[in-house]
Amino acid sequence: MYTVVGSVESRALRVLWMLEELGLDYEHLPAPPRSPDVISLNPAGKVPVLVADGTPITDSTAILAFLADRHGALTFPAGTLDRARQDSMTQFLLDEFDAALWMSARHSFILPEDLREAAIKKSLRWEFQHSQKTLVARMSEGPFLMGETMTVPDIILTHCGDWADAARFPITQDRLAQYLERMRSRPALKRAMAR
Missing domain, CATH: 1.20.1050.10 (Glutathione S-transferase Yfyf (Class Pi); Chain A, domain 2)
Structure with missing residues (x-):
């Protein structure tokens, strides 16, 4: 299970979309930037944050690359x-x-x-x-x-x-x-x- 932190009006939409494309289950916490929920996961206060296996991952592109590599979809294999x-x-x-x-x-x-x-x-x-x-x-x-x-x-x-x-x-x-x-x-x- 993943948790996506950030509203659809932010770059969090990229992560939500990818999870939908992958058909994965997730929770969505539409917290705004610099809110206490966000700062507790990302001291910079920026969204999105993806919580995976209890670990927060920040930056939408890093999150997309992680999900693509982890699930072997929406990407080409590394090293090609x-x-x-x-x-x-x-x-x-x-x-x-x-x-x-x-x-x-x-x-x-x-x-x-x-x-x-x-x-x-x-x-x-x-x-x-x-x-x-x-x-x-x-x-x-x-x-x-x-x-x-x-x-x-x-x-x-x-x-x-x-x-x-x-x-x-x-x-x-x-x-x-x-x-x-x-x-x-x-x-x-x-x-x-x-x-």
Whole structure:
């Protein structure tokens, strides 16, 4: 049994979705960041936290990689070229998509008001749009990022796509928009979001 700590409005959605895709049992504690429940598991106060076998695991990407490796699904085997390509895609998404969206969020509502810089969002939007062109050039011909197999990067990218919509970071590449529409229709994602 796993316990996922964090609301569906956070990166915890990535973990909930993966658990639904894997068909695993879990409990969900929709605690907000920096709440006592979260701080007791992660001194940084950040979500998500996955409690597995009594041990808290933090950072959504680390959690996804752990679950994929532990259950042998939504990933390629470690040490293979396919896994190296998958890990490269994961890092690209974190560097180019997640980082831009997170920095925008920090300057929108996370940092103290006197430290927020609204002007930074213009450059972040530009970077986000430029990164979409690179991503589309890297996407496989299959229905998923890596081809015929859904993997961890698919969860990260779809979550970033939803986050981009909420942050008014436009999706400018048609192929990416079509991919996101397909991924958003997955029953496991809908079940996770319904929590």
